[in-house]
Amino acid sequence: MTDSTAEHVGVYAPPAEFVAGANVKADEYERADADYLSFWAEQSRELVDWNEDFGEVLDWSNPPFAQWFVGGKLNVAYNCLDRHVIAGNGDRVAINFEGEPGDSRTFTYAQLLAEVSKTANTLTDLGVRAGDRVAIYLPMIPETMISMLACARLGAAHSVVFGGFSSDALRSRIIDAEARVVITADGSYRRTKATSLKPAVDAALSHGDTSVETVLVVRRTGQDIDMVDGRDQWWHDAVETASPEHECEFFDSENPLFILYTSGTTGKPKGILHTSGGYLTQVLYSMKAVFDIKPESDVFWCTADVGWVTGHSYVTYGPLAAGVSQIVYEGTPDTPHQGRWWEIVEKYKATILYAAPTAIRTFMKWGEEIPEKYDLSSLRLLGSVGEPINPEAWRWYHRVIGGERCPIVDTWWQTETGAHMIAPLPGAMSTKPGSSQRSIPGISVDVVDDEGNSPAGPEGGLLVIRQPWPSMLRGIWKDPERFKETYWSRFEDTYFAGDGARRDEDGDIWFLGRVDDVMNVSGHRLSTTEIESSLVAHPYVAEAAVVGAADETSGQAVVGFVIVVDGVENTAETAAELRQHVGKDIGPIAKPKQVHIVSELPKTRSGKIMRRLLKDVAEHREVGDSSTLADSSVMDLIEESVAKS
Ligand code: WT7
Numbered sequence: 001m002t003d004s005t006a007e008h009v010g011v012y013a014p015p016a017e018f019v020a021g022a023n024v025k026a027d028e029y030e031r032a033d034a035d036y037l038s039f040w041a042e043q044s045r046e047l048v049d050w051n052e053d054f055g056e057v058l059d060w061s062n063p064p065f066a067q068w069f070v071g072g073k074l075n076v077a078y079n080c081l082d083r084h085v086i087a088g089n090g091d092r093v094a095i096n097f098e099g100e101p102g103d104s105r106t107f108t109y110a111q112l113l114a115e116v117s118k119t120a121n122t123l124t125d126l127g128v129r130a131g132d133r134v135a136i137y138l139p140m141i142p143e144t145m146i147s148m149l150a151c152a153r154l155g156a157a158h159s160v161v162f163g164g165f166s167s168d169a170l171r172s173r174i175i176d177a178e179a180r181v182v183i184t185a186d187g188s189y190r191r192t193k194a195t196s197l198k199p200a201v202d203a204a205l206s207h208g209d210t211s212v213e214t215v216l217v218v219r220r221t222g223q224d225i226d227m228v229d230g231r232d233q234w235w236h237d238a239v240e241t242a243s244p245e246h247e248c249e250f251f252d253s254e255n256p257l258f259i260l261y262t263s264g265t266t267g268k269p270k271g272i273l274h275t276s277g278g279y280l281t282q283v284l285y286s287m288k289a290v291f292d293i294k295p296e297s298d299v300f301w302c303t304a305d306v307g308w309v310t311g312h313s314y315v316t317y318g319p320l321a322a323g324v325s326q327i328v329y330e331g332t333p334d335t336p337h338q339g340r341w342w343e344i345v346e347k348y349k350a351t352i353l354y355a356a357p358t359a360i361r362t363f364m365k366w367g368e369e370i371p372e373k374y375d376l377s378s379l380r381l382l383g384s385v386g387e388p389i390n391p392e393a394w395r396w397y398h399r400v401i402g403g404e405r406c407p408i409v410d411t412w413w414q415t416e417t418g419a420h421m422i423a424p425l426p427g428a429m430s431t432k433p434g435s436s437q438r439s440i441p442g443i444s445v446d447v448v449d450d451e452g453n454s455p456a457g458p459e460g461g462l463l464v465i466r467q468p469w470p471s472m473l474r475g476i477w478k479d480p481e482r483f484k485e486t487y488w489s490r491f492e493d494t495y496f497a498g499d500g501a502r503r504d505e506d507g508d509i510w511f512l513g514r515v516d517d518v519m520n521v522s523g524h525r526l527s528t529t530e531i532e533s534s535l536v537a538h539p540y541v542a543e544a545a546v547v548g549a550a551d552e553t554s555g556q557a558v559v560g561f562v563i564v565v566d567g568v569e570n571t572a573e574t575a576a577e578l579r580q581h582v583g584k585d586i587g588p589i590a591k592p593k594q595v596h597i598v599s600e601l602p603k604t605r606s607g608k609i610m611r612r613l614l615k616d617v618a619e620h621r622e623v624g625d626s627s628t629l630a631d632s633s634v635m636d637l638i639e640e641s642v643a644k645s
Helices: 016-021 027-034 036-047 076-080 082-089 109-125 142-154 167-177 198-205 277-289 309-322 340-348 357-366 391-401 480-488 528-536 572-585 611-618 634-644
Strands: 058-062 065-068 093-098 104-108 133-137 157-160 181-185 187-190 193-196 214-218 232-234 256-262 270-275 299-302 325-329 352-355 381-385 408-411 445-448 461-465 495-503 509-514 518-521 524-527 541-551 555-564 594-597
Touching: 027 036, 036 277, 065 277, 076 082, 076 142, 076 277, 076 309, 082 109, 093 109, 093 142, 093 340, 104 109, 109 142, 133 142, 133 167, 142 157, 142 181, 142 256, 142 309, 157 167, 167 198, 167 256, 167 270, 181 198, 193 198, 198 214, 256 309, 270 277, 277 309, 299 309, 299 340, 309 325, 325 340, 357 391, 381 391, 391 408, 445 495, 480 495, 509 518, 518 541, 518 555, 524 528, 528 541, 528 555, 528 572, 541 611, 555 572, 555 611, 572 594, 594 634, 611 634
Parallel strands: 093 325, 133 157, 133 181, 157 256, 181 214, 214 232, 299 325, 299 352, 352 381, 381 408, 555 594
Antiparallel strands: 058 065, 093 104, 187 193, 256 270, 445 461, 461 495, 495 509, 518 524, 541 555
16 A cells, blocks of 8 residues: 555546446536536436426525425435336346345346335335334345335335444434334345344344334244244235335425434444435436446446445445346355355346455455456446555456456545545546545535645645535434534534545545544444443453554454453453454444553543554554653553553
8 A cells, every 4th residue: 555646556548438438528527517506406307206396406594404406306216116117117127136145036126116115015004104214124135125215115214224233233223213113134144154133133122112113024044033922023924915006105305215323433323314305316416427327238236235325325226216237245255255246247247346445455365366267347337435445456456357448436425425425437537546536526525724724735634525415414313413513513614524635736536544533444434432432331441442553454453452450361361352342232343353451541631542652553653752641651561561462
């Protein structure tokens, strides 16, 4: 990761054929800049089926609370399903599902509409109404997307909780969103084993103090589970017998579509709220402009789990609203062998692949002879998301996977932004390894210094978004003050993203990682504070500090430093127990790669932990300026303990 200067990476021109057929050309930027509101209104009317047209494009009279496409009415599920069937494309494959054990299922758009209608009827029978919330705790199976679309069809908001999260994490999300129904499965397949999900739901609801009335359970693995009388119902009993006809209602443009919890700088996850018309508009625009989607011929594959925003926007809503065929894969990339992804690309003739840099770096480690065994010639475009892609991984992706013919779009966005914000348009420019380049048409980003001045110096500054955008978050669920404070208080009327960035001499943007206490592990966002709270909750721990240390494969890795209570020994077993504890408490992705037991933590005179210094230790660097520490000898003690552990 040393060659990350623009001058050294070169640029890659798209093939002439790609340029000739591209959906969007370079002139789009100018048109959008001329009047960004008219631009978005035009995109929205072209890409979304509105049942009632909107009036005002943007109501920004009460910033930062935005309303887009005011007064318009639509149904998001109708846009993902019915309209394709009505247009005569009901026989087109919507989902090619590939289970980890090798089972597969195919749904055409007409079949998917029938399944979603059945589910919407079932949820209606269970009392779900527009404005309610439904929690979805499912693996990567078609029922997950079917459940999301059924909620959208009814105007109820879903809150998808990643299947890798613990019962406590699920519980706090169910309570915060006041979910009425939970949809889950008995379990799923991961690395050939059937892992369980339903027991976590039982544990989450065991205190009897939630608003959940019904748990709908999909049978995926057939493992034994407990069913609670009067509360739990099998999906195959309830949904399979429901009517496949469902007349949908049309809802306001600002009707909530989903809540998705993400880690912030404080312990409690934030419920990011997205609504309907603006979200769908920008997601669809990115499908057209960034992914250059051709619904009649493309086979799209976004490898993200639906539990993350990437899965919401580019597994469920984007591809289906665009009417393209897509691949959904349940499992891990190395089951039953390290060529599984490439086998899937070959089998379904994927044309567009969207993946995280951490996966690319893992494949690099496994060796290029693995993908070389498969026919990847169907691919025409590659995408990257979740964290900066280092130029070396970019070039490997371009050469080995893309056969030097596929442009790579490095897409920067966030749970909060809902859809792509910064990414090259593949038919309109040459791409540059390691840089997301520039904001998409209609979006205005900038890099400013600490005082908010633009341009920031050559060493970079903070990424901000200057104008509201259609798929922007509408708030933090039930916490308007935190919404203002987190994103809109640093600079006036400007969205503060929390990322460091710099521009090169071409004006292209390079990301420098988070500037707050948020870590990025394998493209997943984790909060240092949340993991610290988990460590401190363990009886062994007196104090804890957590940092994200640079890691070759996962981007960052969680490294904990803890002071244990008297009587607990500094042994490998203690450290292992603490790592396990976090894995159980929050979920396996949060499990620290290392826990160092130390006698002191570096603190300023005011008691603030200087994580920057711990990061130096974790990254095996010389420790930086420690002059503001209350006791500067502490760093020596810490380095000693770490060397021993
Ligand atoms: C954070 C958002 C976007 C969906 C997946 C993550 C980092 C995301 C990139 C990229 C550099 C990136 C940022 C951002 N990030 N994409 N292409 N280059 N950094 O969503 O969990 O909300 O995390 O991920 O730091 O703020 P998320």
